[in-house]
Amino acid sequence: MKNTGKRVDLIANRKPQSQKVLHKLREKLKKQHFIINDTNPDIVISIGGDGMLLSAFHKYENQLDKVRFVGVHTGHLGFYTDYRDFELDQLVANLQLDSGAKVSYPVLNVKVTLENGDVKTFRALNEASIRRSDRTMVADIIINHVPFERFRGDGVTVSTPTGSTAYNKSLGGAVLHPTIEALQLTEIASLNNRVYRTLGSSIIVPKKDKIELLPTRNDYHTLSVDNSTYSFRNIERIDYQIDHHKIHFLATPSHTSFWNRVKDAFIGEVDE
Ligand code: NAD
Numbered sequence: 264m265k266n267t268g269k270r271v272d273l274i275a276n277r278k279p280q281s282q283k284v285l286h287k288l289r290e291k292l293k294k295q296h297f298i299i300n301d302t303n304p305d306i307v308i309s310i311g312g313d314g315m316l317l318s319a320f321h322k323y324e325n326q327l328d329k330v331r332f333v334g335v336h337t338g339h340l341g342f343y344t345d346y347r348d349f350e351l352d353q354l355v356a357n358l359q360l361d362s363g364a365k366v367s368y369p370v371l372n373v374k375v376t377l378e379n380g381d382v383k384t385f386r387a388l389n390e391a392s393i394r395r396s397d398r399t400m401v402a403d404i405i406i407n408h409v410p411f412e413r414f415r416g417d418g419v420t421v422s423t424p425t426g427s428t429a430y431n432k433s434l435g436g437a438v439l440h441p442t443i444e445a446l447q448l449t450e451i452a453s454l455n456n457r458v459y460r461t462l463g464s465s466i467i468v469p470k471k472d473k474i475e476l477l478p479t480r481n482d483y484h485t486l487s488v489d490n491s492t493y494s495f496r497n498i499e500r501i502d503y504q505i506d507h508h509k510i511h512f513l514a515t516p517s518h519t520s521f522w523n524r525v526k527d528a529f530i531g532e533v534d535e
Contacts, residue, residue: 269358270300274319276311280337284310284348288335291355303329306358306513309344310335313429316343317388317489320510324386327508331365333515342428342524343388345515357515364514368441369470371423372506375486378497385488386506389426392451393476393501394418396483396494399454403479406448407472412461413479416453421446421474421503425510426489428525436465440521444470444505474503 271292275285288308289299307330309319316334323330334344335354346354371387385391394400400418404411422431424439427447432438436449449465468474478484481497 266296266298267359268298269306269361270298270304271306271308271358272301272304273299273308273310274315274322275309276315276318278311278337280348281311281315284335284337284351288351288354291351292358295355295359297358305330306361307332308335308354309333310348311337313341313343314490316341320388321386321489321491327370327386327510331511331513333513339527342425342528343512345512345519354515357513361513365511366514367509367511368425369423369444369446370506370508370510371421371426371446372504373421373486373488374502375495376499376502377495378481378499383493383495385486386508387426387488388423388510389429389489390420390422390431390487391503392418392420392430392487394451394485394487395478395480396485398480400484401479403477404448405475405477406466406468413459414450414453414461414476415459416461417451419451419476420449422449428528431465432529434465437467438525439467446474446503446505448474448503470505476501476503 273285273289275281307319307323309316335346336344337348373385373391375383394417399415402414404414420431424441424443427439431447431449434449436447446468447465453461477500478498484495484498486493
């Protein structure tokens with residue numbers, strides 16, 4: 264029988280339950296004549312939790328315009344996962360009916376310029392966090408060309424709307440609906456006293472505004488981008504902005520509303 268023409272990659276974590284789902288789903292897709300392809304897919308299915316979807320995003324971060332993602336959760340419902348592991352038949356049926364519908368969310372672009380002129384760029388789906396490795400980080404923060412503040416403390420994070428419910432939230436940042444095209448700058452343990460002053464609250468910056476960070480002390484800093492961490496010596500500046508490319512998710516009938524996910528993850532049932 265003719266194949267569907269749709270190329271699908273499946274990415275799973277090592278947990279036995281995820282591996283079981285991987286094999287089951289791969290067989291179901293093959294039976295329905297999908298093409299399994301791990302280099303140039305149209306659809307990427309992550310199996311595991313939100314962390315696995317982050318890994319899938321980074322595998323295909325240079326092909327974002329060509330790929331749509333869908334997440335299968337092997338535990339409770341996640342923020343990036345639409346299907347539970349007992350809903351594989353429903354997922355396959357939706358993929359058969361799929362006509363290319365998608366929902367798209369902003370991605371963060373981070374450009375690190377070193378004093379020797381080297382430039383490294385990263386894409387983040389959740390956030391990028393910068394810290395000085397072993398002492399107080401001191402950095403000037405510039406927002407939309409306005410020299411805003413001299414930050415002293417552990418570090419700062421810049422998060423996407425979908426990342427606002429991750430590390431950003433633990434730091435006291437606001438939860439943003441993922442369709443709002445903005446970045447959120449949140450402090451990590453800032454020093455605030457009679458001598459040192461920062462705004463203290465999170466700042467939500469619109470798409471057109473850039474955030475710049477210039478460390479004043481040159482030694483080692485660590486930059487965490489989603490689930491990866493890098494160490495840099497002598498950073499001259501970091502530029503943050505919303506990336507030109509968005510992440511596209513398969514729009515599925517079972518797409519759970521964002522506020523239901525937030526309630527489910529952080530509040531649970533409300534007593535009447
Ligand atoms: P992990 O295994 O340490 O898991 C962190 C938790 O964050 C998991 O429960 C995961 O489901 C959840 N998570 C991930 N993205 C989320 C999102 N967008 N909204 C709500 N929850 C989300 O690490 P991982 O699974 O590889 O995920 C990496 C992410 O962990 C980072 O991007 C960062 O946001 C988050 N993190 C959070 C803290 C914290 O809250 N104190 C500390 C470090 C990292």
